[in-house]
Amino acid sequence: MSNKILILEDEKSIRSFMKIKLRALKYDVIEAENGNEALKKVDGSVDIALLDVMLPDIDGFEVCRRLREGYPNIGIIMITAKGQDDDKVVGLGSGADDYLVKPFSPKELVARIEALLRRINRTINKQTADTNLIKNGPFTLDMNKKVLRKEDVEISITPTEYEIIKLLINNANKTVSRDEILDRVWGKNYFGDIKTVDVNIRRIRRKIEEDASNPIYLKTVWGHGYMWSIDK
Missing domain, CATH: 3.40.50.2300 (Response regulator)
Structure with a gap:
């Protein structure tokens, strides 16, 4: 089809x-x-x-x-x-x-x-091929249903947001550069502006943070990139 x-x-x-x-x-x-x-x-x-x-x-x-x-x-x-x-x-x-x-x-x-x-x-292939759950702090990323939950409350995310979250949560407490996010999510031959990453990060923060202007989970590492930060 x-x-x-x-x-x-x-x-x-x-x-x-x-x-x-x-x-x-x-x-x-x-x-x-x-x-x-x-x-x-x-x-x-x-x-x-x-x-x-x-x-x-x-x-x-x-x-x-x-x-x-x-x-x-x-x-x-x-x-x-x-x-x-x-x-x-x-x-x-x-x-x-x-x-x-x-x-x-x-x-x-x-x-x-x-x-x-x-x-x-x-993302669709992951839904059918991968039944794993990624649990990190208050968050659970359901790889089968492409669903993010925070304290068992489902958060609506787009396919692009899902790919960004998956990349960051799989590298929790590690800095992932903006260039790496762009390459891994949008592809190495992407024509667009790296600001696309920043806008999507802000959008995700509005969904997952209590105060998006003072994030505690999705942090900026100035001069380097972004980090999914969860206290161990």
Whole structure:
């Protein structure tokens, strides 16, 4: 079965370019020209959503938030305008896994999609092949169900957040550099900015820490990277 991809883009020429390229690679493509249309068309069979930020009705950030709430395992890539760094940060903070900056090449489009699908598929394969539980302090990471619990309370996490947490919790009390996180989670050929790591870390902290501005579990090691810190 081919992977299903949603293209949400109000500019017909860009939408057509993306659709032609992806269908040529045998992806199952559905398209929408505004946010409300996209939300009506998405269901649990969609693997990846490509979301433009600037739309005629609700913006891409709001679409991203609603999709993440309804479909926590969907892969989301935001499409931002060149030079709009704030859009990248807001998009990632809204629950996106990655972003593309216009104008982008067909090669970059396909590379981002394939990298995200590998992360999603890697997580799904773990669900069926690995029944281990990783227990660390108040946290339990269920490798079978791709679920993180804190004191038996389930915390909703995205596939990308799952991969980051798994990497850090498997290296508890050791510093993992931002470059290593980027290579291990996004892949060595990732085109994007290393700030993507920082935004995802902030997003995870909001979910697991009592006070995200003063973390006690997911700590920054200044000048080096991040550490999953649990007292032994």
